[in-house]
Structure formats: C-alpha cells, structure tokens
Amino acid sequence: MSTAHINAKPGDFAETILMPGDPLRAKFIAENYLEDAREVTNVRGMLGFTGTYKGKPVSVMGHGMGIPSASIYFHELITVYAVKNLIRIGSCGAIHDDVKLMDLVIGMGASTDSKVNRIRMRDHDFAALADFNMVRKAVEQAEQKGLSVKVGNLFSSDLFYRPDEDLYPLMASHGILGVEMEAAALYGVAAALGAKALTICTVTDHILRHEHLDADDRRTTLNDMITLALDTALQL
C-alpha cells in the first residue's frame, strides 16, 4: 500500500533511514555510498532509495524543508513502512562562539518556535530528545574517526529568515549550538509513534559572523556527516 506522499511498496524501506532535507542529496548518497541502491519512491520529486551499506540494508530519503513537510514523511515512514530508526542529516547555522564552520553538531535535544509538540502535549512543554543509544553510538563513531563533534541543543526554527534576529544571541546564551528547521518535529513524531531518532548537522553557516562554507568545504564536511551517520546506522 502506498500513501498520498510515498509510492513505495511495503518492505521497500529498511528499518534504518538517513534523511536529508534535499532529495537530491538523498540521491547523491544512494549513488555514492550505498550498494545495489534502487529508487523506491518519487512522489513530488521527494526521492527515496534503499540499498546496503557494508552489507546492512539502509534507506535514504529527502524530507523537504520545514516541520510540516518533514513531519508527513516521518509519520508515514514509521506508521506505514515500519521504519524504526530515523537519522536526519542536515545543515545548520551556528550562533555560538564555540561552534565553527564545518563542525558537526549532534542534536541531543531540539528546542523550537513551532507549536507541533505543544499540539501533541495539550500546550504543555515537551522535551524533544534524540534516542540516547543513537547519540552514544554516533559520538563513539565520531571519536573513532577523529571528527570534531559538539553534542547538545539545536533550535528548529519555523522561519529561515527571522524578523527577530535578536533572538539568536538569546539562543546562544541558552547553549543552542545550531539552528535548523526539523529536528524538534522528528523527535516529537518518533516519541509519539515509538520510533528512535537522531539528528546530525553540519555547520554550513555562522549566522552571527555572516560566514558561509565554500563549495569545497561543503563537500568535505558533508562526506564526514554522511559516513558518520552510516557507520552509526551499522551499530543499531
């Protein structure tokens, strides 16, 4: 059975899926990192693939930009396609002095200005958390690879272009390591539906310093994030 947004068949997805926002990044990962990858869904151009990584079945699929888009895919992958482990791999903007371009940030938690988790919890706060074992495995893998990772709180913003930029220093003063747009929803959907989730982000921009990665650095650091996510997937 397919859904309104995913035209894969039951069993087409592996238990573990990597999810970038960009469907073309999903295609790039399928073509360059997975073996025997085949396209399993393409509704609205939101491409998804399943193959193997070092012998283990792994899927990769885009989720689009922002919480409403991503939440649809998270929900349907868990409820209809029995996906158990979701690893978002994304880009983020840094606002903290201790976080620099090309760093990897593991989102142990995710704050947000979105109301989605409050809708779930009848307007009460919900601590949107990654699965502890996935965080631990990712940190172990990063240490083995000698990668610089920061672990802490992300901020999932509903607005890429905020009118209230004075919020960024306030976020920084509360220890937010990176601003992106989906992790808080991923953690809320996974908690509600009994799945496990993790977010790993590459710092592509320093919002307060107006710094941005150039094309070469983007490629290198995306490679680090992708292999970190895939080697973490092997441990699950």
Ligand SMILES: O=P(O)(O)O[C@H]1O[C@H](CO)[C@@H](O)[C@H]1O
């Ligand atoms: O690089 P991705 O995974 O798309 O993530 C970040 O980039 C997009 C904004 O440019 C948002 O989706 C944000 O979360």
Ligand SMILES: O=c1cc[nH]c(=O)[nH]1
């Ligand atoms: O959401 C995002 C993603 C990358 N860089 C940003 O500044 N924000």
